Amino acid sequence: xxxxxxxxxxxxxxxxxxxxxxxxxxxxxxxxxxxxxxxxxxxxxxxxxxxxxxxxxxxxxxxxxxxxxxxxxxxxxxxxxxxxxxxxxxxxxxxxxxxxxxxxxxxxxxxxxxxxxxxxxxxxxxxxxxxxxxxxxxxxxxxxxx
Numbered sequence: 001x002x003x004x005x006x007x008x009x010x011x012x013x014x015x016x017x018x019x020x021x022x023x024x025x026x027x028x029x030x031x032x033x034x035x036x037x038x039x040x041x042x043x044x045x046x047x048x049x050x051x052x053x054x055x056x057x058x059x060x061x062x063x064x065x066x067x068x069x070x071x072x073x074x075x076x077x078x079x080x081x082x083x084x085x086x087x088x089x090x091x092x093x094x095x096x097x098x099x100x101x102x103x104x105x106x107x108x109x110x111x112x113x114x115x116x117x118x119x120x121x122x123x124x125x126x127x128x129x130x131x132x133x134x135x136x137x138x139x140x141x142x143x144x145x146x
Contacts, residue, residue, distance in 0.1 A: 011056040016105035020054050029081075034067055035074045037110075044111045044119065047086045049078050051108040058104050059097040071108070078110040088112030092119065 010017040018024035020036050029049060030037035040048040051074055057063050063071060079091045092111040101107075113119065129135040 011105070014056055014105050015103050016050075016052045016107060017056050020052065030074065030078065032070070032074060034070050037074065037078055040109070044092075044109075045113070045117060047082055047088070047112045049082070049110045051075055051078055051110065053106055057106045059101070059106060060095060061097065063106060075108050075110065082110060082112040086112050087114075089114045 010021060015024060019026040019028075019038060026038040028036060028038045030051075034054055035051060036054060037049050037051040040050050051071070053063065053067050053071060055064070055067065057067075075093060079093055082088045082091050090113045092113050093108065094111075095106070095108045111119075129138070
């Protein structure tokens with residue numbers, strides 16, 4: 001089932017590493033060689049799933065290239081499963097990197113959604129650029145590092 005390297009890459013004290021290792025209780029819904037998915041204990045809606053890599057990785061930028069495609073493939077499977085298995089109309093898929101990341105182990109949320117479920121847009125206030133020049137300056141700063 002696994003390559004066995006997750007024990008070497010596990011972080012002592014990391015809750016998600018202990019779930020991956022089977023040493024902490026979780027309602028696991030998916031296990032692959034590189035990933036584990038389980039129900040969130042504090043779900044936004046029932047059926048809210050967390051997908052984690054078996055290897056201890058903290059943020060998306062830290063995810064090794066060899067795990068990236070598989071991670072997205074499992075996210076697609078879970079987004080389909082909440083519709084087909086739970087009768088949701090769609091899903092909300094998201095992840096935090098450092099800020100608002102309650103466990104310092106990369107995890108992707110797949111939340112089942114139905115029209116009128118009460119979840120409204122993003123959980124943070126929106127802002128505006130002062131003008132087109134400011135927007136262009138932000139774009140240029142990002143292009144420069146990309």
